[in-house]
Amino acid sequence: MYDSPKTGTAVDQKDIKITARKVQVYYGDTHAIKDVDVQIEDKTVTAFIGPSGCGKSTFLRCINRMNDTIDICRVEGDILLDGEDIYDKRVDPVQLRAKVGMVFQKPNPFPKSIYDNIAYGPRIHGLAKNKAELDEIVEKSLRRGAIWNEVKDRLHAPGTGLSGGQQQRLCIARAVATEPEVLLMDEPCSALDPIATGQVEELIDELRENFSVVIVTHSMQQAARVSQKTAFFHLGNLVEYGETSQIFTNPKDPRTESYITGRIG
Amino acid sequence: MSASIIVLIVLALAAVGFFVGRARALATAGGEIRRLHSLPGYYGYNVLIWTVVPALLVLILWLVAQPMLIENRVKSMIPEDAYADSGALSLIMSDVRRVADGLDMAVAQGVIGAGEAESIGPDDIRDRLAGVGVALGSDVSESTLAAAQRYRAMNATGTMIRSVVILLIAAAGFGMAYMRTGADFRARNSVEKVSLGLLIGAASIAILTTVGIVLSLVFNTIEFFKLYPASEFFFGLTWSPSFGGGSELGILPLFWGTFYISLIALAVAVPIGLFAAVYLSEYASPKVRAVAKPLLEVLAGIPTIVYGLFALLTVGPLLVDIFGRDGAIGVNWMSGGTAVMTAGLVMGIMLIPFVSSLSDDIINAVPQAMRDGSLGLGATRSETIKQVVLPAALPGIVGAILLAASRAIGETMIVVLGAGAAAKLSMNPFDAMTTVTAKIVSQLTGDADFASPEALVAFALGMTLFVITLGLNIFALWIVRKYREQYE
Secondary structure (H helix, E strand, C coil): CCCCCCCCHHHHHCCEEEEEEEEEEEECCEEEEEEEEEEEECCCEEEEECCCCCCHHHHHHHHCCHHHHCCCEEEEEEEEECCEECCCCCCCHHHHHHHEEEECCCCCCCCCEHHHHHHHHHHHHCCCCCHHHHHHHHHHHHHHCCCHHHHCCCCCCEHHHCCHHHHHHHHHHHHHHCCCCEEEEECCCCCCCHHHHHHHHHHHHHHCCCCEEEEECCCHHHHHHHCCEEEEEECCEEEEEEEHHHHHHCCCCHHHHHHHCCCCC | CCHHHHHHHHHHHHHHHHHHHHHHHHHHCCCCHHHCCCCHHHHHHHHHHHHHHHHHHHHHHHHHHHHHHHHHHHHCCCCHHHCCCHHHHHHHHHHHHHHHHHHHHHHHHCCCCHHHHHHCCCCCHHHHHHHCCCCCCCCCCHHHHHHHHHHHHHHHHHHHHHHHHHHHHHHHHHHHHHHHCCCCCCHHHHHHHHHHHHHHHHHHHHHHHHHHHHHHHHHHHHHHHHHCCHHHHHHCCCEECCCCCCCEECCHHHHHHHHHHHHHHHHHHHHHHHHHHHHHHHHCCHHHHHHHHHHHHHHHHCCHHHHHHHHHHHHHHHHHHHHECCCCCCCCCECCCCCHHHHHHHHHHHHHHHHHHHHHHHHHHCCHHHHHHHHHCCCCHHHHHHHHHHHHHHHHHHHHHHHHHHHHHHCCHHHHHHCCCCCCCCCCCCCCCCCHHHHHHHHHHCCCCCCCHHHHHHHHHHHHHHHHHHHHHHHHHHHHHHHHHHHC
16 A cells, blocks of 8 residues: 555655565554554655544554554564664664653643753763753754743743743753754644644655654644645555645545545544 | 430431422422422422421530539529538539439339439438439438429429420421422532531631640640749750659750651661562562552551650660670670660661652642653663652652651651660650650659649640641641642
8 A cells, every 4th residue: 555656746856764564563452453464755844644542643652663562462563764674673662762752742841940950961972062052953843842032031930830832842852952853743733733734744845854754633624734645544454655735635535535524523 | 305315316317308309309309309499308308307407406506404403503502611622513403413313313213202202301312312322422401402403493493495496406407308398499508518517617627626636735734834933944955854843844955755656667668668668669579569559558557656666676676686785896885675676676767667658649730751761861760769759759759858857757656665764854865755745644644633733734745746746747738739730
């Protein structure tokens, strides 16, 4: 399925960042992800859509091994990042997560200052040699998170005191600060109002220049607005994957069509 | 009629009231429950409450008030030249009650006729009462006997009036509630008002008790400060009570002992408890946690006297073997098993479950989203705990530690057995010292005159301790409240 859309010229120019082969995920006895094969491109926004419980978030969490923190979760198959198997025994999940950042559904700033929220990752990974460099990273990340102008005067105020939309952009800036190669976003706008959603979507589009972004969303309009590639999941299967424009205008699978037109979901 | 029989009658009436009220409510609605404002049971309960509550409240008041009134009336019958001061008067009054009780018993056993009890003379009463097993200390004076007879008569009248009044109130309550019962009467609201009153009552009993405890301390403390200068109490460096007088009652040595022992206890309990909590909440598998947590909490259920024995028999000698003369490390710091260190270590063990259990709950309350956020940035578990989870849980943990500190300050048994009884100002943790609570016990359990400063000092000590622990608790609550919402 993943190799079906070969038509667009944009696709051929880009490198493959993540390759998944025959991925299976089990929660205890439940078979949550079945035989997923997908290739995610670099410097592209890829959207995962599908009804609730279809496994799109689960699959997303496989890409940075966040599922390791769940005791009963078991992953089979291969996921390659730049050609290296991330489930290989030699791979340290902690280092992997530094390369594959994640933004969660609900904004979750730490109960620290805005500055410390951003500096958290760089400090852990030793990205800054001194205070001046750290200041620079913080400013750059906040600018990339499109929130610098709003918080530059109160960097030492608690991050939890910001509004919901600002908190989410702070979390995106925090994820960006560790210089990841891939940014995973699990319904980043579901707790935000339309204005904040608009700001975050704009931000996602800008992030595409530097990162490979994978976004899980319930809103098909959002998928259509921000992504170049779309994957439709249903009941743990990857039903269809291709150019966003093609998925939304000319879906090949009848299940995709019924979901997009609102008949299942 | 005795009070218990009245209560039984009122309860029986109330039970009848429940069924009658319920039946009447149903009858007014023509058997159609939907036309009633409330479920039929509420109408029953309404009648029941109106029958029981006012009657029993009056009964309780009556039981308190009647003896006081009668006592006052009878007191005036004793001639003033028969007693010198109020102490002697209360002795005579207890004689009066004793004679009256004796007469009651004699009448009940049929030794004396009811009429004879009213007219019996002071000469042979002692022998007659001895016959029914009531021993009177001395000869009964005429006025005492007369007072006793009057006491009996008034009691009998009072009890009779009481029975009538209570039963009337019960009946009136019953009648009123019954008359009001009807389809439109809001029985549910009325019953719920009463249950609200019950809840308020329970809450105020708890609060009033606290106030009562404080007041009982305050008066004795004021009494103490009349006899002993406050400045010497608070700033005196010597504690040497002597019941012959001329004692020095400085609180500082005791205070230092309390502080030192609590400090050692917390130095043991806080790290161990906190690390245990971190392990249990962040690392342990559910299986380990299910076993280990209750086991740890068993420590909290051990009576402190058992900890005291542990200190006295095991920890003390062990420490002497290490730090004492000819000990394992060749220093002669410790001369006996009872020492600040002994009590502090054992108290620390006692406090571990306190700190760990509270901290565990608090750490678990930190949202999973915080951990995910940190792990998602490539932090290890340990970094996540140190930099995100613990700071988020810190206010709660501080609260837990302060609560443990109040426990440590108030602990007595471990100190008595583990730290000795010598009030000393010393920096050596292997010296015997004592604490405020241990001294309160020893000051009150001696055979000192209760009005002497040596005994009254116990109340001043207690009051000081109360103020300090109260302050700590308020501080703990304040910290918890101030920082609680940070991650929400």
